[in-house]
Amino acid sequence: MKKVPFLNFAAQFELEREAILGAVTRVFERGDFILGKEVEAFEQDFARICNARHAIGVANGTDALIMALRALGIGPGDEVITASNSWVSSASAVALLGATPVFADVNDDQNISPDAIEAAITSKTKAIMPVHLTGRCADLPRILKLAGKYGLPVVEDAAQSVTARIGDLTAGSAGTIGCFSLHPLKNLNAAGDAGVITTNDDKLAATLRLLGHHGLKNREEIVRWGYNSRLDTLQAAILRTRIPRLESVIQKRRTNAERYTRLLKDVVACPVERAGEWHTYHVYVIQCERREELRAYLSERGIDTKIHYPIPIHMQEAAQALGYRKGSLPNTERQAQRILSLPVHSYLSEEQVELVAAAVRDFYSK
Numbered sequence: 426m427k428k429v430p431f432l433n434f435a436a437q438f439e440l441e442r443e444a445i446l447g448a449v450t451r452v453f454e455r456g457d458f459i460l461g462k463e464v465e466a467f468e469q470d471f472a473r474i475c476n477a478r479h480a481i482g483v484a485n486g487t488d489a490l491i492m493a494l495r496a497l498g499i500g501p502g503d504e505v506i507t508a509s510n511s512w513v514s515s516a517s518a519v520a521l522l523g524a525t526p527v528f529a530d531v532n533d534d535q536n537i538s539p540d541a542i543e544a545a546i547t548s549k550t551k552a553i554m555p556v557h558l559t560g561r562c563a564d565l566p567r568i569l570k571l572a573g574k575y576g577l578p579v580v581e582d583a584a585q586s587v588t589a590r591i592g593d594l595t596a597g598s599a600g601t602i603g604c605f606s607l608h609p610l611k612n613l614n615a616a617g618d619a620g621v622i623t624t625n626d627d628k629l630a631a632t633l634r635l636l637g638h639h640g641l642k643n644r645e646e647i648v649r650w651g652y653n654s655r656l657d658t659l660q661a662a663i664l665r666t667r668i669p670r671l672e673s674v675i676q677k678r679r680t681n682a683e684r685y686t687r688l689l690k691d692v693v694a695c696p697v698e699r700a701g702e703w704h705t706y707h708v709y710v711i712q713c714e715r716r717e718e719l720r721a722y723l724s725e726r727g728i729d730t731k732i733h734y735p736i737p738i739h740m741q742e743a744a745q746a747l748g749y750r751k752g753s754l755p756n757t758e759r760q761a762q763r764i765l766s767l768p769v770h771s772y773l774s775e776e777q778v779e780l781v782a783a784a785v786r787d788f789y790s791k
């Protein structure tokens with residue numbers, strides 16, 4: 426293993442072995458492998474931590490986005506405004522429904538710019554889909570205001586930002602629908618694919634439940650075409666055991682992030698927290714010069730880093746038909762050359778964080 430790995434699943438399992446094996450055993454003993462008690466209980470726990478009225482488990486975060494847009498009736502001819510510096514799902518979910526993803530540029534903090542959103546609104550716009558990137562909320566207060574002004578629903582792509590807050594708004598429960606991924610790399614992580622949708626709207630919640638479960642009203646009656654996209658019961662059981670530790674996991678990430686920022690802010694651009702913000706540091710991203718050289722330098726010293734994400738979605742081959750070109754989204758493109766994610770997970774020691782920071786400082790002192 427590297428001296429400083431980007432993640433440490435083995436350390437996580439060491440802490441949780443008994444709880445996880447107990448949860449898995451319970452599911453096998455009951456034999457309710459689809460939906461059932463564990464999924465229901467997890468949904469209640471998840472709704473609570475997100476301050477949402479409803480949480481609906483689904484198979485993964487991408488399905489959460491597809492189903493959210495579908496529940497809002499979005500389809501061919503419609504436009505959805507989102508960010509291009511995200512994981513591909515933020516755009517593919519729109520495109521897979523036959524609608525058009527429209528990319529708005531981002532601010533220095535990597536989150537979507539409300540001014541750019543407003544400039545992108547047309548008569549075809551049917552939803553705003555901000556991405557709460559890196560573990561922090563986009564500018565929700567301003568985005569919600571815009572949504573009110575133009576009468577648009579807000580689908581929050583909160584895949585990276587479970588329990589992130591800005592003021593009294595919690596990611597996923599401030600807009601119309603919130604979409605989460607519980608992929609193994611996320612702060613609240615399953616042992617495989619998993620996702621959740623949140624909403625405060627009873628009608629939408631009922632539609633989303635039907636959509637994810639074959640459109641079944643009961644065992645026999647199908648009231649609309651639906652997907653087979655349920656949260657796996659084994660995953661729900663595992664996730665339930667992890668919810669009680671989530672706050673301390675995030676607190677540890679925040680402590681690591683604070684240490685990085687203190688040690689590095691005079692050599693690279695570090696994330697700056699806004700007043701009233703609770704950043705959960707799904708990733709700790711610096712913006713720096715000579716990124717590839719720095720990355721290689723750190724790798725030679727046993728320090729693992731990642732880039733989230735090196736090619737913006739609008740510059741991917743899959744997005745060619747959308748008509749964007751180099752220079753369409755200057756901030757997004759500039760940041761793609763400069764961003765680097767340092768390991769920030771909760772199993773790092775103080776020494777490991779200091780080692781990473783010292784190596785970054787060393788690199789720039791040469």
Ligand SMILES: Cc1ncc(COP(=O)(O)O)c(C=O)c1O
Pocket residue numbers: 485486487488511512514515556582584585605606607608618619620
């Ligand atoms: C911002 C964002 N949106 C959507 C997704 C899709 O989630 P999943 O991988 O669970 O389908 C992810 C996670 O990979 C993500 O980071």
